Amino acid sequence: MNEIPGPDGWVDGSIYGVEISPFQVFSDERGWLSELYRSDEMPASDMPEMGYLSSTKPGVARGPHEHEAQTDRFAFFHGAYHVVMWDARAGSPSFGRKTEMTVGVKNSVVVVIPPGVVHAYRNVGKEDAFVLNFPDRLYAGKEKKERVDEIRHEDEPDSPFQI
Numbered sequence: 001m002n003e004i005p006g007p008d009g010w011v012d013g014s015i016y017g018v019e020i021s022p023f024q025v026f027s028d029e030r031g032w033l034s035e036l037y038r039s040d041e042m043p044a045s046d047m048p049e050m051g052y053l054s055s056t057k058p059g060v061a062r063g064p065h066e067h068e069a070q071t072d073r074f075a076f077f078h079g080a081y082h083v084v085m086w087d088a089r090a091g092s093p094s095f096g097r098k099t100e101m102t103v104g105v106k107n108s109v110v111v112v113i114p115p116g117v118v119h120a121y122r123n124v125g126k127e128d129a130f131v132l133n134f135p136d137r138l139y140a141g142k143e144k145k146e147r148v149d150e151i152r153h154e155d156e157p158d159s160p161f162q163i
Helices: none
Strands: 019-022 026-028 032-033 052-056 061-066 071-074 080-087 097-104 108-112 117-123 131-135
Touching: 026 061, 032 071, 032 080, 097 108
Parallel strands: none
Antiparallel strands: 019 108, 026 032, 052 131, 061 117, 071 108, 071 131, 080 097, 080 117
């Protein structure tokens, strides 16, 4: 079994299964529109089960955390975020890699994060910033009666996942 690298032991690089695509915008005299996902462009198993909009205050981080079964589909289109992802999946072709990027209004992207990839983001701007997420699992399951699929690392003082 592979041992998870320490905070400084990660190798920068792409992570297997993570998809990063530009936030495509179609503009006209009325404003703009962006398609965030299309059922004809994704496997049925990745189809979102819910969607939400969240606001993050300046300097605040969300995560690091991971999901056992859930795939996240984040749309970073507003504000300024520093995003970090770590591949801690034993047996993954990119195990031990870390990806960092700055996204938001100046670099709008959709990021698909598969189960087992630890991820976090921090608002590095001066105003509240928004992000959309379209996960393929319901939070806390049907009628919110199931265990939440989330492994949280942010409160672990010696976590190998630091943002």
